[in-house]
Amino acid sequence: MDQLPGTLDVNRDDVAAKIIDGEAIIIRLSDGTYYSMDHVGASVWSLLEAHGDRAATGRTIAAWYRVPPERVQEDVDALVRELFAEGLVVAAPARAVSGGGPVTPSHVGPYASPRLNIHRDMGNLLALDPPTPGIDDLLLKTDTDEPR
Amino acid sequence: MRVLFWTDWFVPSIGGVEVFSARLLPALARRGHEIVVVAGHHRSGLPDATTLEGVKILRFPFHQVLAARHVDRMGAILEQIASLKRELAPDLVHLNTLGPSVLYHLETVRACEAPVLLTMHSPVMPDATRADTLYGRALRTATWVNCNSQAVRAELCRLLPELSDRSSVTYYGMEPPALTPAPRARHEPRVLVFGRLVPEKGFDIAIHAFAVVAASIPGARLVVVGEGPERQALERLAATLGLSSIVEFVGPVPPSAVPRLVNTVSVVAVPSRWDEPFGLVALEAALMARPVVAARVGGLPEVVEDGRTGLLVEREDAHALAEALVCLLRDPAAADRMGVVARARASALFGWDRCVNEYERLYERSALARV
Numbered sequence: 001m002d003q004l005p006g007t008l009d010v011n012r013d014d015v016a017a018k019i020i021d022g023e024a025i026i027i028r029l030s031d032g033t034y035y036s037m038d039h040v041g042a043s044v045w046s047l048l049e050a051h052g053d054r055a056a057t058g059r060t061i062a063a064w065y066r067v068p069p070e071r072v073q074e075d076v077d078a079l080v081r082e083l084f085a086e087g088l089v090v091a092a093p094a095r096a097v098s099g100g101g102p103v104t105p106s107h108v109g110p111y112a113s114p115r116l117n118i119h120r121d122m123g124n125l126l127a128l129d130p131p132t133p134g135i136d137d138l139l140l141k142t143d144t145d146e147p148r
Numbered sequence: 149m150r151v152l153f154w155t156d157w158f159v160p161s162i163g164g165v166e167v168f169s170a171r172l173l174p175a176l177a178r179r180g181h182e183i184v185v186v187a188g189h190h191r192s193g194l195p196d197a198t199t200l201e202g203v204k205i206l207r208f209p210f211h212q213v214l215a216a217r218h219v220d221r222m223g224a225i226l227e228q229i230a231s232l233k234r235e236l237a238p239d240l241v242h243l244n245t246l247g248p249s250v251l252y253h254l255e256t257v258r259a260c261e262a263p264v265l266l267t268m269h270s271p272v273m274p275d276a277t278r279a280d281t282l283y284g285r286a287l288r289t290a291t292w293v294n295c296n297s298q299a300v301r302a303e304l305c306r307l308l309p310e311l312s313d314r315s316s317v318t319y320y321g322m323e324p325p326a327l328t329p330a331p332r333a334r335h336e337p338r339v340l341v342f343g344r345l346v347p348e349k350g351f352d353i354a355i356h357a358f359a360v361v362a363a364s365i366p367g368a369r370l371v372v373v374g375e376g377p378e379r380q381a382l383e384r385l386a387a388t389l390g391l392s393s394i395v396e397f398v399g400p401v402p403p404s405a406v407p408r409l410v411n412t413v414s415v416v417a418v419p420s421r422w423d424e425p426f427g428l429v430a431l432e433a434a435l436m437a438r439p440v441v442a443a444r445v446g447g448l449p450e451v452v453e454d455g456r457t458g459l460l461v462e463r464e465d466a467h468a469l470a471e472a473l474v475c476l477l478r479d480p481a482a483a484d485r486m487g488v489v490a491r492a493r494a495s496a497l498f499g500w501d502r503c504v505n506e507y508e509r510l511y512e513r514s515a516l517a518r519v
Contacts, residue, residue, distance in 0.1 A: 121283050
């Protein structure tokens with residue numbers, strides 16, 4: 001996409017996401033591709049999810065991490081372009097901040113350009129041949145079996 | 149040393165790697181190392197927490213949650229794992245499998261920056277070279293990669309040359325069974341194949357080969373031991389070839405019963421069609437002084453020395469497999485000699501104490517290393 005939209009939203013029909021310990025975990029539900037982003041990327045995701053304003057996201061990240069806004073905006077745009085290409089965000093009309101209260105940084109450490117880790121092989125890994133299950137009389141001896 | 153041992157699958161599920169790990173970890177614990185196993189909940193009904201001879205085992209529903217694409221439950225597990233890593237503060241994280249659960253490890257590395265040892269028990273997948281795979285990410289970020297055969301390491305370094313100077317080979321080890329090898333039967337000999345009944349193991353090739361063997365060696369029988377999704381197809385194949393009366397399906401046997409089982413047969417066949425990374429079955433056979441006829445795939449030529457401890461045949465070649473089996477069954481003196489050499493070689497190269505020593509050194513070296 002040459003021209004990035006000014007406002008965006010998470011592709012809520014096809015995406016499940018969660019910020020955990022400052023990292024974003026994102027699942028594209030239609031095909032089970034897993035994504036993750038470190039703390040700066042997770043902050044960008046939170047802001048896009050909350051208000052979707054691309055320029056405001058860049059300004060907020062620059063303020064949180066005390067980095068020149070121009071550099072941050074380039075990074076944010078590069079990340080948004082990738083999120084678009086993956087179908088994780090879509091163009092959306094401007095909207096008010098959603099959710100309860102202002103967005104806070106997920107984790108503020110040293111600034112690093114946000115990176116989208118893509119894991120397209122989850123289906124392959126889940127299909128890996130597991131060992132033979134269900135052979136109860138082959139159980140190796142265990143000392144204790146604590147209740148679940 | 150405190151080690152977080154990470155594995156998608158663990159006993160009581162039975163596979164060569166699971167059984168080996170269940171022997172290795174208590175041995176390391178007896179040497180004073182603290183081992184905590186984080187494993188997948190691959191079967192229902194298993195406890196979340198248990199111990200195995202002094203080794204703590206914690207199970208999580210890794211695969212089920214990933215397959216369900218349930219981000220909230222995944223988040224809850226990630227928080228548990230991060231908390232566990234912070235509390236345990238291991239000197240080393242040992243990734244024993246490269247399966248789906250590695251995502252939970254990779255997404256919690258900030259909780260614990262311990263060096264990571266990754267063991268490759270399986271043939272290297274092409275995904276290793278891709279930047280957008282968990283598989284490749286785990287390999288690229290590992291501190292040290294340990295392979296179970298030269299064949300696996302060679303393929304790894306071919307695909308990822310940067311791992312050449314941070315990878316090594318540690319062969320499996322096995323204690324010689326207490327049971328004394330019995331003399332091999334001269335009449336009505338039995339040939340054994342055993343393992344999971346999955347296509348990769350090539351047991352169908354053995355059944356095809358046995359149509360020829362049975363015609364040449366009166367009274368010969370093929371004993372198929374193990375369980376798995378291919379069982380019905382294999383039974384049908386034996387019936388179709390008119391071999392139902394000489395191909396015996398025994399079902400699964402516990403690991404402790406394997407020496408007794410091997411003692412009842414004359415030859416063991418390992419007809420794998422995939423790149424068998426090591427071939428524990430061949431080692432178990434050698435320790436009971438049985439010659440092995442194996443496919444020339446993966447690490448099997450490192451365990452079976454062609455012409456000295458057994459015979460190697462080309463992959464998927466049922467005719468060559470049959471010829472090799474007939475050759476050994478018709479020349480019991482040569483087969484006996486091979487069995488004796490196989491046992492001596494297995495004891496010397498694949499001993500248990502050597503294996504535990506090497507793993508201990510591997511842990512120490514990996515814990516000190518940094519990527």
